[in-house]
Amino acid sequence: MHPVPKDIDTPEIVIDREVLERNIRRMAATAHSKGLQLRPHVKTHKIPEIATLQLAAGAAGLTVATIGEAEVFVKHGAHDIFIAYPLWVGPHQAQRLSQLSTKARIAVGTDSVEAAKNMADRLGTAVGGIEALVEIDSGHHRSGVSPARAVEVARAASRAGLRVTGVFTFPGHSYAPGMPVKAAEQEERALREASRLLEDAGFEVRRASGGSTPTAALTGATAATEMRPGVYAFGDAQQLELKRCAMEDIALTVAATVVSRHEGDGTTPRRVVLDSGSKIIGNDRPAWATGFGRLMDHPEARITALSEHHATVVWPDNSELPALGARLRVIPNHVCVAVNLVDAVAVVSNGKLIDRWRVAARGRNT
Amino acid sequence: MHPVPKDIDTPEIVIDREVLERNIRRMAATAHSKGLQLRPHVKTHKIPEIATLQLAAGAAGLTVATIGEAEVFVKHGAHDIFIAYPLWVGPHQAQRLSQLSTKARIAVGTDSVEAAKNMADRLGTAVGGIEALVEIDSGHHRSGVSPARAVEVARAASRAGLRVTGVFTFPGHSYAPGMPVKAAEQEERALREASRLLEDAGFEVRRASGGSTPTAALTGATAATEMRPGVYAFGDAQQLELKRCAMEDIALTVAATVVSRHEGDGTTPRRVVLDSGSKIIGNDRPAWATGFGRLMDHPEARITALSEHHATVVWPDNSELPALGARLRVIPNHVCVAVNLVDAVAVVSNGKLIDRWRVAARGRNT
Incomplete structure (x- = not known):
């Protein structure tokens, strides 16, 4: 491997461009071979130049965690963004989200009747321009509801004026030795069950979104339609x-x-x-x-x-x-x-x- | 306590001005009552407005961890800075340190013959404008030498052209339940022994610097001349x-x-x-x-x-x-x-x- 270039003072973060590009190409190929859309989580890098490489390699859109991140990537040309977070918007955030939805396709996460109502109250008619994906807890036990409660949340979001287009989950419990395979199985099962229940209730499930970097090679296309790994671009310890x-x-x-x-x-x-x-x-x-x-x-x-x-x-x-x-x-x-x-x-x-x-x-x- | 003001979107960091000012006054009084100079570590807040409050309350100068932090505070009017870190300067850093020393009184830490030589090699004659304090390990076992090796480092620094004015230590092992009293005793002993050895070797020890927030109330003036707590301004969990x-x-x-x-x-x-x-x-x-x-x-x-x-x-x-x-x-x-x-x-x-x-x-x- 090459030593640290002489003109760099330490400490500084250094990206190896060739390795980055190889990682991006490889994950794009993995998603393609599974028939999954790739929607990389750009909270990993927060760098427009890297998002551009990911989109050029075939990513269908980007995933972010906050409205502020979405604003940056939309400003740099992204036009399809999923804010994979159960947003509870404050007054300034509502205005900003409303603005964003006039510039790009924006989807947000929701896991409660109350958050959906809050969004509708704050955004007024602008809420109709925003897609919502119901967050499902596939075993990580952070945010998200059980598949059995997905319909209740979807109905509330729909009543609030959001366009419910599917479900998502984050199998974060994959981050432990021996866990990726089990977490990927639970993710698959949760997405499948939630999707089925939503469709039985009359919703058209166009998006079922999963995938962390540890489970990315394991996420199957039978239940999911897209995956959102982030770390794969760089790798880490x-x-x-x-x-x-x-x-x-x-x-x-x-x-x-x-x-x-x-x-x-x-x-x-x-x-x-x-x-x-x-x-x-x-x-x-x-x-x-x-x-x-x-x-x-x-x-x-x-x-x-x-x-x-x-x-x-x-x-x-x-x-x-x-x-x-x-x-x-x-x-x-x-x-x-x-x-x-x-x-x-x-x-x-x-x-x-x-x-x-x-x-x-x-x-x-x- | 007051609720979060309505006009703040979350998450945001909020400072309570009255509590901040009381914390600053109290630590200034503690240092004064012990006959110690207070040189708050501003890496805690990184905010010039707060440094100004600390200096107005009687702080003798500021402590920072990097050349970059020193530059910011000097730009905002500080004129006496201790970079409490065993600096190994790269080419650009050497130039910047040299520049800084023309604008303010600058002291740096050193714990090796090699780092002192590197600084002299990089800075040339500008090295004479910089004070050095030898870093002593008082039990934290991070950087720093044992008191017994302080003279060897001080001589190297002095030969390299730095003006050796004393010693410093960071009793970081105070950050554990039951440890502050023991760590403060070890700090006191290490500073006293290192100071004595340096004076026996012909150095005038004008500064003996210690003190973390957990040990601040315990740091005695018999060995130390100044203390460098940082967190006290805000407190934390x-x-x-x-x-x-x-x-x-x-x-x-x-x-x-x-x-x-x-x-x-x-x-x-x-x-x-x-x-x-x-x-x-x-x-x-x-x-x-x-x-x-x-x-x-x-x-x-x-x-x-x-x-x-x-x-x-x-x-x-x-x-x-x-x-x-x-x-x-x-x-x-x-x-x-x-x-x-x-x-x-x-x-x-x-x-x-x-x-x-x-x-x-x-x-x-x-």
């Missing part, structure tokens, strides 16, 4: 440790410098400290992860502690500690939160810095 | 659970809306979902914390899971679930990372929105 990607699929790393180095003495650990703290790699750490991320070229090293500007890396005993000033590449546990911490990312191709992309939708939380 | 602040000292909350609500049915938990996910409250969760933050007006509720835009809150059985659309106030576990996620914060006084402050040093990681 979670996907690596869940064996949902390989080291050569990692398109995003954080260039970091060894700023402190300690051989250890029995009471203190043998370690180096990198300048890639939680303010650039993020602090997500599931219980099953081996640490707060991984090192690209040192798979045995463990990031055992993270402060805002320090990553403490315990080094294997049989391997020499890297020198002070050495530049290493860190793979974050969760790329979505890492990218959200910076205004721009460096883009490299064949080891050369070729561009910087602005993280245009960073921090668009509302 | 970690400080609350460590009993280093009370609920009425919490100056920063995240205004959030209930977007999903589930009574639970034996297989699924009784819960609400708030729109304050990890992209606004941050994902720091020490093993001893009760959850991913706390709810201001519902101390028994537990934030059991956090996604980027969802906070899952399990509710006590004997208390009614809040309504869909209800607006709650969330106390992040770690304010420093929460503030770093937004471009601006709302400022309220007596329950009224009076201002928005820009997080001017957000994302200044290099």
